[in-house]
Amino acid sequence: MSMKQKFVATLAAAAVFGATVAGPVGAAEQAKAPANGATYPSIEKTSADSPKQHKMSPEFQAQVKKLPPEFVQQFKKMTAKHTRYSEEATARQVMMELLSDVQCTTAGLMVENGEMVADCAVRASRHRWPKGHLLAYVKLEQINADSLATLPKINEQVEGGLERVAEMALKKDFVSAGAEMGKVLSGCSSCHSLFRFGKGESPHIVE
Numbered sequence: 004m005s006m007k008q009k010f011v012a013t014l015a016a017a018a019v020f021g022a023t024v025a026g027p028v029g030a031a032e033q034a035k036a037p038a039n040g041a042t043y044p045s046i047e048k049t050s051a052d053s054p055k056q057h058k059m060s061p062e063f064q065a066q067v068k069k070l071p072p073e074f075v076q077q078f079k080k081m082t083a084k085h086t087r088y089s090e091e092a093t094a095r096q097v098m099m100e101l102l103s104d105v106q107c108t109t110a111g112l113m114v115e116n117g118e119m120v121a122d123c124a125v126r127a128s129r130h131r132w133p134k135g136h137l138l139a140y141v142k143l144e145q146i147n148a149d150s151l152a153t154l155p156k157i158n159e160q161v162e163g164g165l166e167r168v169a170e171m172a173l174k175k176d177f178v179s180a181g182a183e184m185g186k187v188l189s190g191c192s193s194c195h196s197l198f199r200f201g202k203g204e205s206p207h208i209v210e
């Protein structure tokens with residue numbers, strides 16, 4: 004081997020070694036994210052950083068305009084951690100992602116895999132926005148401060164709860180994490196009983 008070849012070979016070995024050393028350390032740090040404040044989701048970001056501006060119906064715009072500015076401010080603050088915006092997915096599709104991450108969370112709890120729980124729970128808690136924002140999928144007559152006033156509590160229960168589940172699971176307190184998860188699930192159904200309509204009934208079944 005010439006001097007030059009030797010030099011290149013050494014560099015290549017250093018690069019590979021560097022990667023093998025850095026890899027597992029980075030992964031371990033990410034897994035501890037909820038406790039140490041590192042960024043989540045731990046997957047590469049796939050959706051947009053800012054919402055695509057859609058032309059909304061005049062009726063929708065009129066309803067949104069009627070919302071008190073304080074309410075809009077509070078709503079924005081409450082949802083600030085959601086920084087991924089889908090340009091394609093509907094609310095139902097995002098909800099399916101949420102369901103999948105919640106199932107992964109409960110599976111992790113059952114087998115006491117704290118890292119699995121934390122990854123899935125935090126990803127669920129910080130789900131992406133559907134195309135046109137979640138409000139676009141709410142009934143027009145429910146877009147008002149009175150109907151939407153229930154959201155901060157539900158949000159705390161579901162998204163706050165998922166973050167707590169992640170923290171508890173990383174501390175290996177699976178009993179508390181399981182109990183907290185129960186509250187999360189009842190938060191999902193509270194929101195559904197208020198804002199989810201139509202279960203996809205068949206128009207062909209007459210009687």
Ligand code: HEC
Nearest residue numbers: 094095098099101102105140161190191194195198199202
């Ligand atoms: C802020 C209110 C809200 C919360 C909280 C919420 N959902 Fe939803 N969810 C909706 C709405 C609204 C729909 C109906 C969307 C549509 O049909 O366009 C829906 C629909 C769904 C669907 C589709 C199934 C169907 O029959 O339409 C699934 C699955 C789902 N949600 C899962 C969850 C899970 C799991 C949680 C808790 C981790 C959750 N959702 C929390 C509002 C919410």
